[in-house]
Amino acid sequence: GESVGLHLPTLSVQEGDNSIINCAYSNSASDYFIWYKQESGKGPQFIIDIRSNMDKRQGQRVTVLLNKTVKHLSLQIAATQPGDSAVYFCAENTKTSYDKVIFGPGTSLSVIP
Amino acid sequence: DTEVTQTPKHLVMGMTNKKSLKCEQHMGHRAMYWYKQKAKKPPELMFVYSYEKLSINESVPSRFSPECPNSSLLNLHLHALQPEDSALYLCASRETLSNQPQHFGDGTRLSIL
Numbered sequence: 682g683e684s685v686g687l688h689l690p691t692l693s694v695q696e697g698d699n700s701i702i703n704c705a706y707s708n709s710a711s712d713y714f715i716w717y718k719q720e721s722g723k724g725p726q727f728i729i730d731i732r733s734n735m736d737k738r739q740g741q742r743v744t745v746l747l748n749k750t751v752k753h754l755s756l757q758i759a760a761t762q763p764g765d766s767a768v769y770f771c772a773e774n775t776k777t778s779y780d781k782v783i784f785g786p787g788t789s790l791s792v793i794p
Numbered sequence: 795d796t797e798v799t800q801t802p803k804h805l806v807m808g809m810t811n812k813k814s815l816k817c818e819q820h821m822g823h824r825a826m827y828w829y830k831q832k833a834k835k836p837p838e839l840m841f842v843y844s845y846e847k848l849s850i851n852e853s854v855p856s857r858f859s860p861e862c863p864n865s866s867l868l869n870l871h872l873h874a875l876q877p878e879d880s881a882l883y884l885c886a887s888r889e890t891l892s893n894q895p896q897h898f899g900d901g902t903r904l905s906i907l
Contacts, residue, residue, distance in 0.1 A: 689834045712893075713892070713893045715895050715896075717898075722900070723900050723901075724798075724884050724886075724898030724899050724900045724901050725837065725884070725896075725898045726898070727895040727896070727897070730893070730895055732893055770836055770837075774892075774893070778850070779890075779892045779893070780825055780842045780844055780849055780850055780888075780890075781839065781842070781850060782827075782839070782896060783839075784836035784837050784838075785836060786835075786836055787834075787835075787836050
């Protein structure tokens with residue numbers, strides 16, 4: 682299930698199923714988007730990125746989709762494994778300052794064995 | 795192991811103490827960042843250094859003082875902190891070319907008594 686509000690949004694999936702994590706962004710000037718995975722006690726780890734001139738990019742077991750019309754980003758994880766349990770953040774980079782990276786609120790993914 | 799090394803991993807200090815957090819990277823990245831992260835929240839940008847010069851200060855209180863002694867090192871000097879400053883402090887580095895992801899350390903867990 683999924684919950685929002687004061688708590689971190691959560692997503693629970695069965696091992697082996699596909700996961701979809703969503704992210705909305707508000708700045709139409711953003712032109713570079715990144716997904717990070719953060720495990721407990723560690724720093725965020727780069728997963729995959731996408732530039733605004735693309736609408737889809739695939740990596741190993743992960744796919745990022747970008748819909749600029751509705752300012753929506755998603756991360757799809759195929760055949761989810763217990764090691765995928767973590768908090769996932771989307772982040773965006775604005776054209777006005779490539780140094781400034783803004784993080785979304787994050788989604789906690791729990792994989793049920 | 796991450797390519798960005800942060801020390802110490804944990805730090806407990808009183809409100810009158812002076813301490814420093816250290817960050818080191820040897821990837822040749824010329825942009826370095828400090829973030830503050832509270833539990834179940836995304837990283838919040840504090841400072842950005844680009845080519846050893848402070849380029850972004852997100853209105854951080856003066857009790858936090860960043861320093862970039864050279865292109866591989868980033869320090870965060872702490873003085874007269876408040877209990878609400880207790881958090882995970884993350885360092886990141888990035889190539890200064892556009893559209894490049896950040897590389898994060900595993901952070902320093904700071905507790906203010």
